Amino acid sequence: MFKEFDPLKKKTFRLIDNSGKVINTKWFPDLPNEKIISAYKDMLFARTADMQTVSYQRQGRIFTYPPNYGQEAIAIAAGQVMRKEDWMVPAFRELGALLAKGVSLKEVFLYFMGYEDGSAYKDAHHVLPMSVPIASQLLHGVGIGYEIKYRKKDEVVFAFVGDGGTSEGDFHEAVNFAGVWNVPVIFIVQNNQYGISTPFRMQTASDGIAIKSVAYGVRGIQVDGNDYFAMYAALTEAAKQAREGNGPTLIEAVTYRKGAHTTSDDPTKYRTKEEEMEWDKTDPLTRLKKYLKSKKLFTDKEEDKLAEQYKKEVERQFVEAENYGPYPVEDVFQYHYEDMPGDLAAQKNDYERFLKWKEARK
Amino acid sequence: MFKEFDPLKKKTFRLIDNSGKVINTKWFPDLPNEKIISAYKDMLFARTADMQTVSYQRQGRIFTYPPNYGQEAIAIAAGQVMRKEDWMVPAFRELGALLAKGVSLKEVFLYFMGYEDGSAYKDAHHVLPMSVPIASQLLHGVGIGYEIKYRKKDEVVFAFVGDGGTSEGDFHEAVNFAGVWNVPVIFIVQNNQYGISTPFRMQTASDGIAIKSVAYGVRGIQVDGNDYFAMYAALTEAAKQAREGNGPTLIEAVTYRKGAHTTSDDPTKYRTKEEEMEWDKTDPLTRLKKYLKSKKLFTDKEEDKLAEQYKKEVERQFVEAENYGPYPVEDVFQYHYEDMPGDLAAQKNDYERFLKWKEARK
Amino acid sequence: MVNAINNALDIKLKEDDNVIVYGEDVGVEGGVFRITEGLQKKYGADRVFDSPLAESGLVGTAVGMAAAGLRPVIEMQFSGFTYPGFNQIISHAARMRNRSRGKYPMPIVIRMPYGGGINALEHHSESTEAIYAQIPGVKVVIPSTPHDAKGLLITAIESNDTVIYMEPKRIYRAIKQEVPEEKFSIPFGKANVLAKGTDVTVVAYGAMIREVQKAMVLAKEAGISVELIDLRSIYPIDRDTIAESVRKTGRIITVTESPRSFGVASEITQIINEDAFLHLEAPPKRVTGFDTIVPLAKGEHHYMQSGEKIFYEIEKTVKY
Amino acid sequence: MVNAINNALDIKLKEDDNVIVYGEDVGVEGGVFRITEGLQKKYGADRVFDSPLAESGLVGTAVGMAAAGLRPVIEMQFSGFTYPGFNQIISHAARMRNRSRGKYPMPIVIRMPYGGGINALEHHSESTEAIYAQIPGVKVVIPSTPHDAKGLLITAIESNDTVIYMEPKRIYRAIKQEVPEEKFSIPFGKANVLAKGTDVTVVAYGAMIREVQKAMVLAKEAGISVELIDLRSIYPIDRDTIAESVRKTGRIITVTESPRSFGVASEITQIINEDAFLHLEAPPKRVTGFDTIVPLAKGEHHYMQSGEKIFYEIEKTVKY
Ligand SMILES: Cc1ncc(C[n+]2csc(CCOP(=O)(O)OP(=O)(O)O)c2C)c(N)n1
């Protein structure tokens, strides 16, 4: 696959077209129908969660939130390919993959409501917290990859970043280290065409991102990120290579951020309706649904039912998060050091004394 | 040239072989004999200066010094191609180019003796001081390139870095910005095969450095850096492209650091005699001399005479630098701000009071 | 304050074509806080533009531009995202003038919104002035009003030294104030005595000024007379104004929203010990955040200094 | 000190195969100061190795290794080259534990030679402890003897928090001292009272201890009794030991080789004002470098604190 789709050949790895028709059987993954259906369901769940969160935000019930709208296939495919022991190193726009790794939606809500507890990922294994400083997390993925190689473990790291993130020095250092160390890391660049308002052509003069793999002597491939099957197949193959000791792969997942950058952003300022409509045709859910329908594996009625059910589930978890309660003073202090320095403990005491004084004044 | 020697084709741009024979006439530059002779002389001067400095250092007359030994062709060719108005953005191993830009050897000595005055470059135009934090200077080159483009000036930036430097995030950001901004900057990577003790294969898994240009959508070329003619031709062509508004070029100059990293380094710890002897065959001075001799443009006798003369000149400038005198208190303070903050002036006064007290105690 | 900053940029862009404004999303969109809104349309995309997402790249190219004679004004999207550019700030912007013995001055302005109080994500609420203030070769200023924002930014852009210009984003749109249309500048290194008082000196800056003013209402009720000094310039620092005030009041409190240790408050305490030691009647007090990371939105109120908290500390200091 | 550090690394490498040592040129060559000499041979190139030349990469990969359970000990070639890794230190190494609510502790040691006095090039002589000390989430320690270097490094490697371990390179080979062969550790946050005295407390650390000791010879001749405290741990700082001393002497001087403003000295002054205000008989004094870049070798003597200079300040403080 990586030879046939060598980024220098400037081909995009794509398995179904916009109408859901299979256009490449050679690499089409051999998946049980249930898995495909469940992929669709997961995408639907992620989209439902997203949409509702955006509306919660409008109601002032949650702070900034970065929707995944339009990019769901990437995270869902990764979620299916990742094993329990594999590591996920997220940026912040991979909701579906986080959920697949066992992070609860409630935790995601807690995080964006302003609780660090939302990053504790209580029931998830081998997932780092979301990383806000763009591209910095990729190096963590490489460090983890080193541990895997050193300990001869059968694990793979899935590290995410956006197209904007490829401009950062850390992107360069991460892929370069990974190449030199030959570690089992898959770099997944969600090229959704924009930083915040900055279009991809202002990030780099290169011909896409996959081609940057050449600079590091690592495998690279440009994949249609809105094609669930293509993402699944490419990730599976990259993971296989990684497990076999063949090192890192750089996957450019070409997609489009259909929504706003975050709920504080207004995309009409920097892009056109026409452009949006053009990309609408490639919507990952629509395409997969068309495929499923053509195989008679899914109906609109089922979707409607599911959507209702998902809305309720999202609402349930959101309300749980909303009722999480006040932020204890304790939580400001207790996690910084294994053993709290005396000075810090004194600061906590002082503050508690102030709170008592405040209480007494009432 | 850049098409024919596209780095993806994995060819090295070379015009003469190790015996000084022209092996590629198509791109051989049309140079007056005097210019070639003067290139050789300049290389000889640089090497003489280097050798003597290393011995001065052994005598404890100068601190750390990074010799250029073996890499002279690159800097000398650049020195000839750069015009007065062009900018030079050095790393710290480009002696010949600094001299060509009007920096005096005495200033270089002053710098390595521990005077900032050695970075003032009194008679040089458009040269930044040497830059110690690896690769950081490349971004300065890009900023200057922006000014040139913005002001529509007929100038080019020559920015230098080593192979080790290509691992830094700043290398990536610099070439990437240059690509997006399409600025007249030539990045010259002196790939001398080593960081300090770290061999090139531990810096990156990529196939050389020129190929990294692909990641930025800019022109790239791998040049035999020990071939003066090849360097001259490649730099001339890159400069022409830059002047014509065609943006940056990444030149990998393949060379070998024949000496130590600096005078505090001992290369026998990390490389073999065999390797050194292999590279000896490609020595840039030997090759150019063979060429000149074959054309009857230069004799060993002339060389001996020159060498004597150069030694004296080096000695003269060194001794001048040695006699530069004490470092005035003033010089610690006066250049930090346009207007010295009151607090800083007070610190200076306090210190001068101490010096008086000290004097009085004697 | 947003308008005042925009206006200062506008004035300098118009007046001096060496001024170049760029940063992440500052061009088309006008920046995430809309500070640069409208400027690209007015001055063109070669003077006001979006850069690739790379902070070292931003500062590093500004160093080059400055060396070549331009006056770059760059925006860091948040102070918490400045760190990738830290090396370029400390190793070059702050040093090139000295290194080149004055040949290459560095007229760069690095603007960055800083501080908490806007319910933002991690890394979006940090107050890092003490990190920059200890870098030899740069100046650090922080306005607390639209008027000062304009005057200080004009001075910053006209300065031939690198200026870290920190914007208290919490009050970007909080204070309405008439700001003169025309160009004016405020000198660096001069604090502003906002209120005369006799019992205690309070030094603050940025968004904390407003909180101190709230505390002063409570203090007045309690019969305490507060002298309020808006520091404005963190480096160079106006030691004379502070010392003079303390020689009168004998007591001093410094209010910041940064971590407690190794911060601006400690520096002011040192200065007062040096310049007004014999006048001190109580230990100089620091009223600051904790030595912790700023908590996320739901916990941030614990970390931030409120009027009430400041009053609490004022009372304790006055009663000492 | 070189041997002591090497020995501490050796002990921990042998004892715990989670310990991984890497950095620029630390493998084959054993580091530019030969600190890691012989370790690659002994423990193999997967445990002690050269990294590509990239400091953000160094710290960032260490963060990942730590998350996965390793205990990376990385070397910054000089403290002045740490800045490209600053973002990874402040945004991740210092925060991951808190961010993940304790799930991912960060047992990383970042070793770096610091300070002046070796006639080095630009950026090779910097003292940046105050920058790191103000980062919530990291600890900062500095040894002044081979013995402490070993004990503190063992503690650092065994700590589950990120430790900035700064090595006074000027005295790498200056002090000969018998250091116990076996493993021992020195707790963080405890200063060491090196000399008892009654007239003035001097706090210092790293290479400055030796200079203070020189000053003490002069002080003794002048009949001044100095209490010398080796701080050892910059954060957490041992306020009790310092305050106790000042309650006795009434006077304090802090000696550092970093810039003056916003440094460790100011922090200590703040602490003393908080904890020993009523005992202070003279303004706490800072004896430090200037607010300038460390001059190159020929001018460095102006910047560095010498025994004579420290004595001069001691005398002034005692006579206050
Ligand atoms: C180091 C850093 N600089 C700036 C920001 C502010 N910021 C947040 S998201 C973003 C754009 C990211 O674009 P991209 O990498 O393409 O990811 P996307 O948002 O499209 O998923 C920026 C500039 C940041 N978080 N970190």
Ligand SMILES: Cc1ncc(C[n+]2csc(CCOP(=O)(O)OP(=O)(O)O)c2C)c(N)n1
């Ligand atoms: C940011 C930074 N990190 C580390 C160093 C220390 N150092 C000085 S030279 C050098 C190796 C540079 O290798 P290369 O870029 O290949 O240049 P060369 O010395 O071979 O000319 C290193 C690591 C430095 N100067 N700057």
Ligand SMILES: [Mg+2]
């Ligand atoms: Mg994007």
Ligand SMILES: [Mg+2]
């Ligand atoms: Mg090299």
